[in-house]
Amino acid sequence: MKTTRPIAIVALTVLGAVAAGFFGSFQVSHGHSLPVSGMSLTFTMVGVGVILAGLAYPIYRYRKQSLAFAKGLAKEANASSAAARPKRLDPFYAVRVLALSKSVSFASALIAGWHFGLIALQLTTPVVTQGVWKNVGALVGSIAAMGVALAVEQICKIPNGGADDTDGGKSAPVEPTAA
Numbered sequence: 001m002k003t004t005r006p007i008a009i010v011a012l013t014v015l016g017a018v019a020a021g022f023f024g025s026f027q028v029s030h031g032h033s034l035p036v037s038g039m040s041l042t043f044t045m046v047g048v049g050v051i052l053a054g055l056a057y058p059i060y061r062y063r064k065q066s067l068a069f070a071k072g073l074a075k076e077a078n079a080s081s082a083a084a085r086p087k088r089l090d091p092f093y094a095v096r097v098l099a100l101s102k103s104v105s106f107a108s109a110l111i112a113g114w115h116f117g118l119i120a121l122q123l124t125t126p127v128v129t130q131g132v133w134k135n136v137g138a139l140v141g142s143i144a145a146m147g148v149a150l151a152v153e154q155i156c157k158i159p160n161g162g163a164d165d166t167d168g169g170k171s172a173p174v175e176p177t178a179a
Contacts, residue, residue: 013116045142
């Protein structure tokens with residue numbers, strides 16, 4: 001799976017902001033109030049980030065132990081200080097956490113853009129209501145969830161792109177043997 005590109009995050013944020021601007025203008029022009037998010041969205045976005053970080057912790061721990069083991073192999077002279085090989089992590093679990101982190105980062109970017117557009121629209125009105133703080137809270141919560149999701153994506157990356165350090169990622173072709 002490829003790493004999330006910053007342009008995708010920026011594009012989704014801008015798309016959300018533009019959509020919020022158009023929707024908010026439509027609402028006001030038809031006599032309705034501007035949309036205001038509930039405080040539950042702030043706590044939900046922060047909760048999603050915390051749950052995602054909790055799901056990624058075993059992957060982080062495995063990666064840290066694997067790097068310590070690799071460093072221990074490099075220092076074979078001190079065999080007594082070598083770390084034990086860590087128990088292998090389920091690769092399907094890691095892929096699921098990676099897919100979840102990518103989806104959370106995209107959804108959080110869209111939600112952050114939506115709330116940024118609403119806040120910009122609320123601040124341009126003659127009277128700024130107290131509802132702007134709820135949208136600011138939702139914006140901060142979605143940015144926090146996006147940050148955690150992007151960090152988890154980096155944790156789930158395979159070190160060195162999966163290449164083995166012993167042969168530089170290239171292996172010699174296997175010659176067929178005559179039997």
